[in-house]
Amino acid sequence: MELWQVPLSFSRLRMFPFFDLAHYVASVLALKEQRGVVEVSVRSPLACWFSAMLYCFGGSVLSSLMLGEPPVAFLAKTINILLASSVWYLVFYCPEDIFCRCFSFLPLRLLVAGMKEVTRTWKITDGIAHADIVYKDACLIMVAVGWARGAGGGLISNFEQLVRGVWKPETNELLQMSYPVKVTLIGAVLFTLQRRRYLPVAKHNLVFLYTIFLVVFKVKMMLTRCATSPLAPIEAAVCQMFFGSRKTPSKVKGESATSSNGSSVCDQPSEQHHDGAKKKQAKKTE
16 A cells, blocks of 8 residues: 555545444543442442443434534444443443453553544544535534534533533533633534535645544643643634733732732731821820
8 A cells, every 4th residue: 555545545444343442442441430320320320330331422312413403313323332431341340340441451552542533533533524404505513513523421421410410500611611612613614614615725634633642632632641621822823823821810819908908908007007196196195
């Protein structure tokens, strides 16, 4: 195979069963790392299973809702549901936690994470293609559905937390957007522009380059154990350019409290001096 044929062959990869299985494993392992999930798995296995399915198929649920389709359509994929359910059972109920211990081996964990990023690209492109069929040439809808299909698990995280009895509105992805959600949005924009012929790049080349970017940075972040997004410098430059540098309300509040405290402290000597003058005046009067 020649070098130029690699992107074309890569774009024809089938996601089922190996890449989908890696996606399920990585998703359910990420769920188990959430605080309080193990207790929920003991108290209510059904709630734990439903949370795991939202982690695995959240993109399908959210994109279906956006397109006015049944959100339970993912349940029609019986084989995928059985595969994801098997992974869920092994992660939470395997004797001696053997399954999780196997995937704690770093090379295996990196392999699973990289394969999950590959599925992200396919989910984005499938969502955009589906939206283009339902709403012809509607770019914003294509971007939104591609974003939802690729990062649905993160975008509906608040609903998934409610299933487990947790309510944390401050963790809304629109308020504190995580790196996977950000990079999925960028991918949705790029693939929409390519589909509308605004981006002069062949689809298989864009799929290959974008997937390599995802995998490389995901592996790098895991190896270095760095939670900082590689997009942070670009975000800072864009925010500085278009929105300016403004102080957060917490900083402004802190500064005002400091200034008020400072003024009160400075005023104390003058008040004490004023009281002393009054006392002296009273003594003279007596």
